[in-house]
Amino acid sequence: MVAFLGTGLLGANFVKALLKKGNQVQVWNRTAAKASALEADGARAFADVAAAVKGADIIHLTLKDDAAVNEVLAAARKGLKPGAIIVDHTTTSAAGAIQRTREWKEQGFTYLHAPVFMGPINALESTGYMLVSGDQAVVSQLEPVLSQMTGKVLNFGAEEGKAAGMKLIGNLFLVTFTAGIADTLSLAKALHIPLDDLNTLFDSWNPGAMLAARLQRVAGGKYDQPSWELNMARKDTQLFMDAAAQGGTTFAVIPAIASEMDKWIAKGHGNDDWTVIGKDAATK
Structure with a gap:
């Protein structure tokens, strides 16, 4: 029963x-x-x-x-x-x-x-x-x-409790992933780019395939050999926000990310890989 x-x-x-x-x-x-x-x-x-x-x-x-x-x-x-x-x-x-x-x-x-x-x-x-x-x-x-x-x-x-922790981590990723999609759609709206074009892009270029490697990069603790400098990532992030403002849309998470980038640039990490913003989380 x-x-x-x-x-x-x-x-x-x-x-x-x-x-x-x-x-x-x-x-x-x-x-x-x-x-x-x-x-x-x-x-x-x-x-x-x-x-x-x-x-x-x-x-x-x-x-x-x-x-x-x-x-x-x-x-x-x-x-x-x-x-x-x-x-x-x-x-x-x-x-x-x-x-x-x-x-x-x-x-x-x-x-x-x-x-x-x-x-x-x-x-x-x-x-x-x-x-x-x-x-x-x-x-x-x-x-x-x-x-x-x-x-x-x-x-x-x-x-004990590890399954609960893993569930929370998974849900956090889903929440931030979905918020990122919302911001992606907001920028597309501001730039007058239709959903079909987004589908064309992501059908060919799948950033999800980078997840395992990106997780290791952020958690690895080595940021002095950049593939994308934090200064440049922050520049692009400002372009996102400027385009959204001009197009009359708003973001859910990008402003908070920009603020975090600014903190790390102020600490002298502007020339490091942009994944340095995860350094505190990666430090045990």
Whole structure:
């Protein structure tokens, strides 16, 4: 028996996929109608979270944040069967995941944080990525179950909370990447360049292919052999901002990057490779 707590877009499709694989699934959601809607697919919906977890061997969670996870699990506690396994797919802090792992173990339960890089379609199709870390005996026990829910389970080793940290890093990259796309579109708008031309450029020149090498360059700590000097990068950044201002558009992140460049130029790094702006982050 499986219980699923939190049946929003992601959770609902996880439930549907579990049902298609022949699992009995009991569901709960803070907005009861979202859980009840899954009864048409074969789930059993409960208005009370403690009732929803009763008899379940594994309880999955897809909730909002640390506070929601703590609140819902506290409310579900009286319904948990002895030795039940809690698998939390919520994006949370690393500290919260570590604390819950310890506290639930002390109470006789297994808690594993398993955040995902999966959208609703991935959850329905069992594709995408699920991250785990911590007690490797627990990971080994649950990996066959988790592998059925996703395309790939990425195991980051024995360190508690590391999966949570990796999820946050991945989401940070998605946020900054998307903000960069927004600024790219803003500059294109200011310069009256259509989307089709952007597609032509990026179909031929794929900067994403440079990611691994750029990560190593920024983190490597050697900036005195530039391929693009910081002074020149800052000059181009000013051209971006001037063109946007003239075209009546605004940027989300470029002004902050320009400010960071100015700080490093003021420190005397104008002739270094422009990746020097990541020096503080790269320094251990």
